[in-house]
Amino acid sequence: MTKAEAQATEVHYNEFYKEEDGNFADLRKLLASELGGSFLESMFGLIDIAGPKGHSVHEENYPLEAQRMAKFFSEQVVEKYSDPTAQQLGKGPLEGPLMLCGMEDIFICGGYADYEMPASRPVFVHPDRAHLLEGQPTEVEEAEKLLKDVQVETKVVDGFRESAERDYAACRDTVVPERSQRLKYLDHFLDQMLKDNGCMMEFCASRDADFVHEAVEGWGTDEDKLIRVLCALPKKQLQRVDQIYEERYEKSLRQVTDSELGGMFEGDFKYFMKCVLTKNVELDxxxxxxxxxxxxxxxxxxxxxxxxxxxxxxxxxxxxxxxxxxxxxxxxxxxxxxxxxxxxxxxxxRDESLGKADEAAAELQATQLHDAGFGGGDQDPQVIVDILSQASVARVEAIKSSYETQYGTPMAEAIKESMGGDWEKALLARCYDKNTYYATTLEGAFKGWGTDERAISRILGRSSKPEIKRIANRYQQLYGRTLKDAIESEVSGNFKKALLCMLFAESPGKFLLDSMLEDILIKAQDDVNLSVLDLNEAATRWYRSQGFVISGISKDFLGTREDANVIVYQAMQRLQGKPREKAALKGKGPPNMFRADVLQEDIRIVYPDGSGTFDVKIVDFIEKGKDRLHAVDSAGLSLWDGETFTDQIDLNDFFRAGHVHFLRHLSLVMRDAELNKKLARQEKAQLRQHELEEIAAQAHARRSRPESLEDLDKRRRSKVARLVD
Missing domain, CATH: 1.10.220.10 (Annexin)
Known part of the structure; x- marks a missing residue:
């Protein structure tokens, strides 16, 4: 029985038996009188607990949501475009896949924001025709030669024009409609993934709110559970958990941790949780x-x-x-x-504009800062304040670069040598990029007699998970040890657990998976099955990391089958130990997901023997008894020791184990296969129609011509033979 059916059954029962006495008039009371324990709770849970499900966004709400996200995106770009990774990418050529630096909080899919697409033809370059315009002919022969050259070039240009017109017509009539349909198709999937992601995160937030309540309810507090839930979540998700918790239990998470965390050794842990749970603006x-x-x-x-x-x-x-x-x-x-x-x-x-800094202005300001005291001697604080309080992040980086070029000393070192005290702290805070400043502040908190736990708490507690990862990377670059090692050596107790969870725990899938497995019989834990949308590559990678392998693929259709809008789901199975050996023990080999339907597809193979990663094309399907192999060819795609190569692989086994990645989504591969099948059916139908028309024409020709005496005699003999029989 589905949840909707269970809810409808309750309504119908209560209406039908409303005249009965006692518990029989109410289904819940009747269940409570007859059942008990976890079985009764599961019955009520089936009726009451809403699982994740998609919801359409009302048209009136979309513009407001789009404006909110656009504003958030703009603020993130302004704040984070100076990330060192972005600076390095900006210095390179404008080719290859695009990347967004510091934007991890916005998008559900990590990695590339675009895919590298090879050009279908070389860039057109106009030939050099300067010689046709040089000088002026003085002889008839020179004029005739020039005229012939012009006529030749005219024919070349006309050829280019005609070719461009043909390409334009073909593109307009075939390529544009096809790509438009494909974009609509992908847009539908992206929209569905966003809805599914939002609804699942809402479901997770509701469940996390209940986990927090379980951790603090009753006598004592389960700090470990509290840490696992709250410190594993990204900031945005944590705020939603806070909202749900306050709606459900009439307390904010900050109030809960303030009241539940205490004791002589929990002050640092409590302060850290305050920084984690308080909104950044309010915390500042x-x-x-x-x-x-x-x-x-x-x-x-x-x-x-x-x-x-x-x-x-x-x-x-x-x-x-x-x-x-x-x-x-x-x-x-x-x-x-x-x-x-x-x-x-x-x-x-402060100037927060994007774009490259004015190098000439930066060079002048570097000189002004040197003369104002960075180079020693008398100081002019007003010049320093005027420059550093308004210079953009990009301008400050350009000033630092110019300063070191002109005077041979990094500007930060010049500040340390010429300034002192709080004045030095403020100048360094303004000159360092954010990751460097936080990394140096953390090192200062770890060094010396005792540890500044509050500085550690506010830096790591206020920062988002992507920001913490960048700070950790910068810390390791500067000090030669990982931030994890520093935390493990300098702090202890629940504070240490919370910091490490904030650094390395991910949200909230692992916790949910573990919770799900706790509810499954031990003997059934080996074979947990689930389905993942092919387009959701991040989810596939995560489930692989948790021990899942692909056990098959299935496809469904949006609209009619004739539309060929295919969606592909990957069935994934969790097998403990060595998946292939365990499957073999159960009498199962690799699933036969691919045959000849994937020929001419480009794939990326990561050979399990460590010999390398190569892009190849599937060129043949070979079936030998029980073995089903695919032949691949690297021509035009990759080289092995400087040469192209061919190979035969068990594609199904490689794909199942994660050694093969299709360079196109399987949804598109299967869509093209369906379109090819549709085309084959149409050609077959046309051929059959042509055959029927030929048969009909032959029959009509026979009926329309007069019968000869020989034909009449044959027909008479045939009738006599049938009568005799």
Whole structure:
């Protein structure tokens, strides 16, 4: 019985038996009187718990959602386009696949945002015709020769024009409609994947909210479970869990952790969870106040907040605290050029435009900074403040490069040598890129007598998972050890568990998979089966990492079969131990998913013996007894030791184990196969129709011509023979 049928059954039962006495008038009361334990809970769960399912977005809501996402995307680009990876890519040629740096929070699919597509023909280059325009003929022969040359070139140009017109007509009539249909087809899948992803994440958020409640309910708190749920989630998903938890249990996650986490050794863990669970804008405002309230000023925290945040983040924090109130606090706790820089940064007027910096202007400003004190001697704080408070990230990088070129010293080292104290901290915070600043701050928190757990908490607790990965990479580049090693050696307890979970745990599939397996009988855990959409490559990779192999493929059709809009699902099976040997023990070999229907497809083979990765074309299907092999050829696609090669592989086995990747999605491969079958059926039908027309024409010809005496005699003899029989 489906969930909808169970719910309808409850309504129908209560209506039909409403006149009965006692428990018989209500299905739930009747079930509760007859059943108990987990069986009763499962009955109620079938009726009440809503699983993930797709929902259409109302047309009126789409523009608002699109504007919200566009604004978020714009802010991310402005904030993160200076990522070192983006800078390196920007210096290279504009060819090959496009990549988005620092955009991981926006898209559900990682990796390339576009695919490299080889040009179908070389770029057209106009031939050199300058000689036709040089000088002026003085003799008849020269004029005639020039005329012939012009006529030849005219014919060449006419040939190019006619060829272009033919290509245009062919493209307009065949290529454009075909690609348009394919784009619509892919757009449908992307839309469905986004809906499915959103609904699944909503389902996961609801379940995570219940997991948190289970961890804190009753006597004591299950800190391990709390860490596994909250620290494994990305920020956006965690905010949704917070909303659901507050709706369901009338407390925010921040309130829960504040009340449940305590004790002498849990202060750092509690502070870290505060940074994780508080929205970035609210956390910045809270930390700004924390840095200046009480005995003394936390200048390191103050520099970090005012010198590294974007204009939007600073404006949001000022809106919470009040601009004048914040200004008064800064002026009351600081002085000199240090104060001037903080106030200037607080105005949130930094140039955040995209694009390459003006090299000439950067060179001039590098000289001005050197003369204003970076090179030693008298200082002019106002010049330094005017430049660094407004220069874009790209301009600062250009200034640093020019400074080192002109004076032979990195600008950061010049600041350390010529400045000091809080003034030095603020200047370095403004000059470092964000990843470098956070990496150096973390190293400062680890070094020396004791560990600055609060600095570690706010940097890693406030950052998103992709940002943490970039900070960790930069930390390893600078200090020669991994951030994981530093955390394991410098912190302990639940704080250490939470940090490592934030760094290395992924959301929330592994936890859900483990929870699902807990509910399955132990003897059935080996053979967990599920289906994954072929287009969802990220999900396929993740399930492979959890021990799943592909056990088959199935296809379905959108609309009618004649439309050939094919969707392909990969059946995946979880086998413990060595999948091939285990399957063999059960009498199962590799599934026969592919035969001759994938000929001429390009695939990428990662040979399991470690001999390399190669792109090849499937050129033949060979069936020898029980063996089914595919012949492949690398001509025009890849080389092995400088030469092309051919091979025969068990494509089904390689694909099942993840050693083969089709360069086109299987949905498109199967769609083309269906179109070829459709074309073959049409040709067969046309041939049959032609044969029937020929038979009809022959019959008509026989009926229309007069019978001869010989034909009449044959017909008479035939009738007599039938009568005798």
């Amino acid at each position: 405002a809270e930390l700004l106040k924390e840095s200046m309230v009480g005995w003394g000023t936390n200048d390191g925290l103050l520099c970090e907040l005012l010198c590294t945040r974007s204009n939007g983040e600073l404006k949001a924090a000022k809106a919470i605290l009040g601009e004048e109130s914040l200004k008064d606090m800064v002026e009351g706790d600081t002085s000199g050029g240090y104060q001037a820089l903080l106030i200037a940064c607080m105005r949130a007027q």
